[in-house]
Amino acid sequence: MSGTAIHVRRDDLRQAAPAVLPSAPLEAGQARFRVDRFALTANNVTYAAHGDDLAYWRFYPASDTQGIVPVWGFGTVEESRADGVAPGDRFYGYWPMATQAVLTPVKVSARGFTDGAAHRAELPAVYNSFQRWTGDAADEAVQALFRPLYTTSFLIADRIAGGDRPDAVIMSSASSKTALGLAHALGGTGVQRIGLTSAGNRGFVEGSGVFDRVLSYDEIDRADGKTAVHVDFAGNADVRRAVHHRYGDGLIASIIVGDTHWDAANAPEALPGARPEFFFAPSYVQQRLADWGPAEFERRLGESWAGFTDYAEGWLRIVEGRGADEVARQWMRMAGGDVDPTEGLMLSLHG
Ligand SMILES: NC(=O)c1ccc[n+]([C@@H]2O[C@H](COP(=O)([O-])OP(=O)(O)OC[C@H]3O[C@@H](n4cnc5c(N)ncnc54)[C@H](OP(=O)(O)O)[C@@H]3O)[C@@H](O)[C@H]2O)c1
Incomplete structure (x- = not known):
């Protein structure tokens, strides 16, 4: 056996x-x-x-x-x-x-x-x-690939909406499924969505349609806006440092979500702007379940999820x-x- x-x-x-x-x-x-x-x-x-x-x-x-x-x-x-x-x-x-x-x-x-x-x-x-x-066999891939990631995207959008409104939300590893989910969830909020990505993935991120501006990692000094929230999916100290220096005190929040560049240096260091904080979706879920109740949580997430999956099925292979x-x-x-x-x-x- x-x-x-x-x-x-x-x-x-x-x-x-x-x-x-x-x-x-x-x-x-x-x-x-x-x-x-x-x-x-x-x-x-x-x-x-x-x-x-x-x-x-x-x-x-x-x-x-x-x-x-x-x-x-x-x-x-x-x-x-x-x-x-x-x-x-x-x-x-x-x-x-x-x-x-x-x-x-x-x-x-x-x-x-x-x-x-x-x-x-x-x-x-x-x-x-x-x-x-x-559910249908046809829905299995989208469920397994996106459900845990998009739940995180939805929760980060909620976390950002609960703070001061920034001019821009600047996301590293913009080509990741979780960043695409966040950019989609932020659609219609009026906040500029800036995607940072590697040169090789830039074309995909530009074509994704959910970012207002796309920059490669060596162009961070060209990001727009006076105030920003940084959502860090890459966990790369060089990228984080560049974003903090670009916005300085205008960086309202620096939210560490991921570590896609897992083999890059990522030691904590003193930086201008908001102090980086770790976002752990499993803990934030518990908080929102308590605040909203399970039925309301599922209703809000379900509505947002339906819009995202319609979008994602358009490019996912x-x-x-x-x-x-x-x-x-x-x-x-x-x-x-x-x-x-x-x-x-x-x-x-x-x-
Ligand atoms: N904190 C939480 O609760 C929570 C919940 C869900 C997800 N996350 C995190 O969010 C991040 C994104 O996850 P995902 O599943 O959405 O990713 P994904 O779609 O598989 O992301 C792929 C992208 O990540 C970058 N990447 C992947 N491997 C790399 C490597 N070895 N070296 C350099 N870049 C690499 C590349 O983006 P670029 O070229 O654009 O950099 C690549 O296009 C992960 O770190 C994940 O753990 C955290």
Whole structure:
């Protein structure tokens, strides 16, 4: 009953290979899931880059030297000793990059369940929640690729709307799905949306239609406006420094969201303007769920999501990959920054 997982070297994220995933008979309360297919984006590389300090290696533990990266996607129950979860049931959630997963479903309802495994108890709740998936197969890729990312985009737009109104919102790694989502969510607010990107992705960002101005990383001194909010998806100290110096005291907020340039220097340093603050979507979600209530949260997010997915389906190219060797190869491409931003990788370890 053993399976296969992709092991990523914790001290060199560019190295990944298939490895045997040991498996044991289920204990009472557990269920075994086939991990059917999942999305792979730079967000997953960020999970690995923060595997220790933000505990992402703890969801599906491997060893001191190898990590199993969590991914968003779909799994089907193969075998169950958990009440309310039966073979054939399908769920959307946060799976291991593997052929299978053994979870301990608790709080099972018509909507889904929580993984009650002891080692996950202290990890953020949003990652432990699995939702029953009854949607169309055609919607799976957009759900896995964008749902966690666009929820973050929506929340950052809400965070910006709750502060002083800037002339501009200036976003690094503008070609990332989360930045495109934020730029889309800011549409109609009257704030100038400035996208910063690498020279190779500039054409895509310019054609994306959701930025008012696009600059490459060496043109930051040409950004417009007296006041700005910086939303940092790249986590690159050189880029952040240039943005802070361009706006000085006019920088109202500096929101660190990501680390797509995960291998660039990123040490904290004294900078002019607002002090950089880390934005962690799983914590902000809990705050907004409490403020608005779950139904109102879902209504607002759902409305915004519908508009974004209509837009994204216009340029997204879904690229499917199957088999453990192919998944390891795609991981190494993603960690090396060798993925076209129009690609939406949907992968499966099953051949
Ligand atoms: N804090 C939170 O709660 C939260 C939630 C969701 C997402 N995020 C973060 O937001 C960021 C974007 O995630 P995503 O999944 O939307 O990304 P994505 O769509 O896969 O982004 C791809 C883009 O990232 C840049 N990039 C990727 N790998 C790179 C590398 N190795 N070297 C240099 N640049 C690289 C390139 O952009 P450029 O050429 O434009 O730089 C590339 O076009 C991630 O860091 C993710 O973790 C954070």
